Amino acid sequence: MMKKYLIGIDVGGTAIKIGQFDLAGVMINKWDLPTNKTDCGQHILPEISHFLNENINLEEVKGIGFGVPGPVTAGVIKNGVNLGWDTIDVVGEFSKLLTNKDIIVKVSNDANVAAAGETFCGAAQGYQNVCLFTIGTGVGGGIIIMGKLVDGHDGMGGEVGHMLVDQKRRFLCNCGKSGCLETVASATGIINLAKLYRIEDPTSKLNRYDRLSAKMVFDFAKKGDRIALRVVDEATNYLAYACSLVTLVVNPDIFVIGGGVSYAGQFLIDKIESQYYQYVTPFISHAKFALAQLGNEAGMYGAAYQVR
Numbered sequence: 001m002m003k004k005y006l007i008g009i010d011v012g013g014t015a016i017k018i019g020q021f022d023l024a025g026v027m028i029n030k031w032d033l034p035t036n037k038t039d040c041g042q043h044i045l046p047e048i049s050h051f052l053n054e055n056i057n058l059e060e061v062k063g064i065g066f067g068v069p070g071p072v073t074a075g076v077i078k079n080g081v082n083l084g085w086d087t088i089d090v091v092g093e094f095s096k097l098l099t100n101k102d103i104i105v106k107v108s109n110d111a112n113v114a115a116a117g118e119t120f121c122g123a124a125q126g127y128q129n130v131c132l133f134t135i136g137t138g139v140g141g142g143i144i145i146m147g148k149l150v151d152g153h154d155g156m157g158g159e160v161g162h163m164l165v166d167q168k169r170r171f172l173c174n175c176g177k178s179g180c181l182e183t184v185a186s187a188t189g190i191i192n193l194a195k196l197y198r199i200e201d202p203t204s205k206l207n208r209y210d211r212l213s214a215k216m217v218f219d220f221a222k223k224g225d226r227i228a229l230r231v232v233d234e235a236t237n238y239l240a241y242a243c244s245l246v247t248l249v250v251n252p253d254i255f256v257i258g259g260g261v262s263y264a265g266q267f268l269i270d271k272i273e274s275q276y277y278q279y280v281t282p283f284i285s286h287a288k289f290a291l292a293q294l295g296n297e298a299g300m301y302g303a304a305y306q307v308r
């Protein structure tokens, strides 16, 4: 039978997002399933397979791509702790569940597939060399070179959030180190800096709140609050520095900035871009900076992109 569709599946800790696409990458349908993490997550893949069988004619499916939270190499995820998984051969296990043996199955890290999604159908459409920074609770990343995802030896390719940028190593990271980009530039990192600096100026509006958010810091910075501006300048300075390092390694055409913090908009992009040019070598031509466009659907688009 004619192959007409691609399936992109973003397996998250609370929800599984399933997207059905045509071969050109246009989304036709999408569904959300709750993630069943009981029994060490062993029901997740069978439940996905069951759902697909019920809702899609798999004979018309060319490929099924997955994005999963954890490092992936050769179809195998290691330490998928958010799913209750230890080491799982996603491609092998899922292929066994399929009765149609001609369907391509691929899997990659969720941040990497988000980068692929933005390249396939979002902010970086038409570019071959792309670096995505996803700035949310943490800082994730993904790198595409010559149109291909860079997963790397341990599936840690593009893990820009753990670049050591704060040489003073003031804040501890989830990875066990301190000084990572994530500790000073994620939503959590921005709050770290705000708490550190607000005591220096009792008139800063940041002192009016017990519970700070990155959005508050950006909103006050846009209104000219001196401490909030200092925090934004410092956080974006670290991001700019990280972008300059990425540039010297893989020289991307475009940097895409996504995740919850990116709702700060063009203000955030302008801050990163202006500081980037203080770091990067003058021999490198103008890199583009853009806001991500697909929001939390990027993973589905990118998961499908793997099997296009």
Ligand SMILES: [Zn+2]
Binding pocket: 161, 162, 173, 174, 175, 176, 177, 180, 182
């Ligand atoms: Zn780290």
